[in-house]
Amino acid sequence: MRWTLKPKPSEEKIKHLAQALNIDEFIATLLIQRGIETFEQAKLFFRPSLNDLHDPYLMKDMDKAVERIEKAIEKGENILVFGDYDVDGTTAVSLVSSYLKTFYSNIATYIPDRYNEGYGVSYAGIDFADDNGFSLIIALDCGIKSIDHVAYAKERNIDFIICDHHRPGEFLPEAVAVLDPKREDCNYPYDELCGCGVGFKLIQALGQNRNQTIEDLSLYLDLVATAIAADIVPMTGENRVLAYFGLQVINSNPRPGIKALTHQIKKKTLDITDVVFIIAPRINAAGRIKHGNHAVELLSEFNFEQAQQFASEIEQYNSDRKDLDKQITKEALEQISENNEKERFTTVVFQEDWHKGVIGIVASRLIETYYRPTLVFTKSGDKYAASARSVKGFDVYNALEACSEHLEQFGGHMYAAGMTLKEENYLAFKNAFEKVVEETIHPDLLIPEITIDSEINFSDITPKLSRILKQFEPFGPQNMTPVFLTKNVKDTGYAQKLGTDNEHLKLFVRQNRSEGLAAIGFGLGNKITLTSDQKEFEAVYCIDENEWNDKVSIQLRLKDIK
CATH class of the missing domain: 3.90.1640.30 (inorganic pyrophosphatase (n-terminal core))
Known part of the structure; x- marks a missing residue:
């Protein structure tokens, strides 16, 4: 994982917005990082109105x-x-x-x-x-x-x-x-x-x-x-x-x-x-x-x-979808390993009996393992059909457009697309796609990135901060859940792995003499050794709420630890 701290806006901008809204400079910084720099923009952000919809x-x-x-x-x-x-x-x-x-x-x-x-x-x-x-x-x-x-x-x-x-x-x-x-x-x-x-x-x-x-x-x-x-x-x-x-x-x-x-x-x-x-x-x-x-x-x-x-x-269809998704992902990962394709700039896999309905999900799963632009092909009638998924910052639609001479049709967005081609064009397309990506992708984009809003101390995490951050919702692209970095973190000795395959990590953490905070890291189970023996580590996380028995408490949702 690449940890990238967002650049801090100018002090002048921060002070101006903090005064205009009568808020902490810390919150003003988070807003400016989201493109909100004026009282009017902040009003639209915090007080959405149906009257804001365009004619x-x-x-x-x-x-x-x-x-x-x-x-x-x-x-x-x-x-x-x-x-x-x-x-x-x-x-x-x-x-x-x-x-x-x-x-x-x-x-x-x-x-x-x-x-x-x-x-x-x-x-x-x-x-x-x-x-x-x-x-x-x-x-x-x-x-x-x-x-x-x-x-x-x-x-x-x-x-x-x-x-x-x-x-x-x-x-x-x-x-x-x-x-x-x-x-x-x-x-x-x-x-x-x-x-x-x-x-x-x-x-x-x-x-x-x-x-x-x-x-x-x-x-x-x-x-x-x-x-x-x-x-x-x-x-x-x-x-x-x-x-x-x-x-x-x-x-x-x-x-x-x-x-x-x-x-x-x-x-x-x-x-x-x-x-x-x-x-x-x-x-x-x-x-x-x-x-x-x-x-x-x-x-x-x-x-x-x-x-x-x-x-x-529909619940039954969803259950069937999960089973297919799991099976095809396993087969695709085996195919990449057997064909020794781990060093490529792209992942392109094909099997004629893969279920067309789940190849898009499988493409996303493969990116979790091999972080690069990914296409999963299956047979559809007499053609090959694929779903494409991309990594953050790389436009897969443009890459497909550059190889379109090999395709029958294609369409989609920067991060997700679909296409069909004739069987005889598959290998030529696969090689052309690899070449285009190799020539156009920045090497940094092949390493997953966590974008961090700000470095803070655990003492900054209060119920008031949690309430303000909830007002940033709903979250999504270009308004993602704020991510924070804290250094000199220790687990208090309660670290444990959770999940059927021990894939998740549960901690109870402190920084210096701060009060302890519960923390959960999905998919981070293999990092438990970094937390043992009172070793200090750095944590990147979102501030979350945990509901249990009608009680709500602050919890950290870990994204990575080092």
């Missing part, structure tokens, strides 16, 4: 999208709401379809089959629309590169509205409207929305036509918050406002589907981490193991008993 009509083509939907409603056309099979896509489909159904009945949904149709807009989906009399398709979380598909639909007199957040190619599809804040000719003030976020902007615009306020639409924000958390988009600007209020809905009045997924959790208040690790994987499991339709059914169901039935089926 949806600032998004290019929003007027065209609304006009076409209103025309379809007026003429009694059938509208098909189409979306990808992951969390972002299924939440977006549930959001837009359930909103439209509140005032119009000719609405159906379509999620492509991960195995038979693959990612994004499919010809099978368009044929379904054609066979069943749909004249308008609203595509969510996909479609920005579907030039041929949209042309195919046009020949069948089917119009498209595209709501996407992925990077556009050189040309846009000839749809009635293309809503994507990443369009170069779109001046929308915030371009980091997820697909479900773009869907929310669409219903916000439709709602304005119906004299609905933003409060009237807030009941859909549990879906938007779930998508923001799952899609790992920046927790800044509009995303932070949507996630903040979405979490309130999840904790106070969630839709039956989300309530069914979370009602067994003992915690009083769920946070963004619970959404990432409890809600999102289960919604994702439907599309990975069975079909994304099951997730849309769950999220759109308004009868709690029925939602519980759907949730128990």
